[in-house]
Amino acid sequence: MATRRGFIGSATGIGATALLGSAASPSFADVPPPEAGGAAEAVSQQTARSSMLAVNAGMRSNYATLKAELIKHLSPVVVVQNDAKGGRFTLVTKDGQESANPVSETFELAKSIAHVPLGIFSVIASYLADKIPNLPNANRIDPHDLVMVAFNDDKSTAWIPPLQAYATRLATARRQLASAGLPPALATSCGNILTAGLKFISTSVAAKTFDMASFEAFSGSVYPDIRVNMEHASQAQIKGVQDIMKTWRTKVGEAAWADLYCVVLSQWTTSVLNQNTIILKDCMNAAKVATHLIDLPGLETPADPVFTALDNLARIVQDNVAAEMVFPKDTKVADALKGQQDLLSDEILNQLGKGTALLAAPSYNTVASGVCPVPH
Structure with missing residues (x-):
């Protein structure tokens, strides 16, 4: 900051x-210096x-x-508060303030479904075994970080109820996806992510176990679909931000905007x-x-x-x-x-x-x- x-x-x-010209106290020059050779004021340290x-x-x-x-x-001044909707923008001028959320809902919808792997991870992470298995990215995982995150007993099945609760949300979104009015490519990628997430949960709950390898297989399989969602979210954000900035630039004028x-x-x-x-x-x-x-x-x-x-x-x-x-x-x-x-x-x-x-x-x-x- x-x-x-x-x-x-x-x-x-x-x-x-x-x-900078505000009202000030008397300057040092206005304060008479101690008399030459005069004794210092006797006070405690x-x-x-x-x-x-x-x-x-x-x-x-x-x-x-x-x-x-x-x-x-x-x-x-333009103040931007980053949020789930792509940002709340506020224009501040001598005449006051006005605010807007200029990014279309496509941004939030695309990111919401792209977050499915992170939503699942957040439930199961503390129950992971605290040993790094032989994975392609094993050297990128800090062993001490893993120990701190995997703080629950990896033999416990306490993760099942919250994971099933999350699955209920995924299933509802999957059933209703066709009615969301999304662009075809985005609808397809969202469907793939939701379906894969439900499959991972179903398999893990049935087996009453999971591991880092099985989770990474799931998350890796939906990565191409996540990239599609990222593309649509980015397009929505760029358009929304550029449009509001053009509107405000016209309102403020080129001289002030500079x-x-x-x-x-x-x-x-x-x-x-x-x-x-x-x-x-x-x-x-x-x-x-x-x-x-x-x-x-x-x-x-x-x-x-x-x-x-x-x-x-x-x-x-x-x-x-x-x-x-x-x-x-x-x-x-x-x-x-x-x-x-x-x-x-x-x-x-x-x-x-x-x-x-x-x-x-x-x-x-x-x-x-x-x-x-x-x-x-």
Whole structure:
């Protein structure tokens, strides 16, 4: 997540309130220095240290005040909350906000059935034997990870009831599939996945056993059908996102659109090459994608996704300006303040003898930095 960390905590623009023109406290120059040769104020060490820490507390307060006010002036911004429907998009302008789920239901339907193998795995995983059998991909499975996942007794049959309950859902979807109005190719692939899933469950329940080899045989057999579902889901998402972005571009106007920020909230597991980030890249001003297309991976969906996005964006925007003014003599450190690095990272690496990792320029996501690595 593109937020500041380390010794600056949740605030980075040192003196940012004064730097950017907000009402400020008297400057250091206004405070008379101690008389030459005068004795230092006699206080305890703890009191002295507390007064030092109070300086940073004041910075944090000033920084938070600036950020809260800056949020009101962020425009235009598109906030994307990734969800099961392909993403909820919100356009933020000086005139207000509007939201939409622009991706057609085909996206969600195709992904729902493609998730069948994962749904079955989630039931049986904890009952797997914790020894890796002789499988083609055996060397790609971490033995310790398997031990932690396979935490139940592999001789137990407690997996049967929940697997049968899941089979009931698969069977209902299979019976009613013809009435879903899907494109022929998608209907066929969905039918194949559901049928194969039901067969695996039926065979495993009858035998009261399963293993990694039998599950991988099932999941491997439906992989071509899963690829078909992925193709239809991707087509639906690309069209939906591109259509809403074209609509909003017309509404906002070319001049304002050139400065558009896009903030994509996602889970960590999908934050690199996130599907919406890839699509949005081509809908923005190419010259600003590297700094204006921002991925914010998190652990859970925030209670107020739009506010969370704007709060983080305000932090980024004010740091972009503060960086150049706080560190006018060191552009590398300024770039670190603008980007995702901790300002202490370079010094720590030097002290550990590991060289430097300072970025030449800020970049908030991996997709925007170059050509899309996904083959087309």
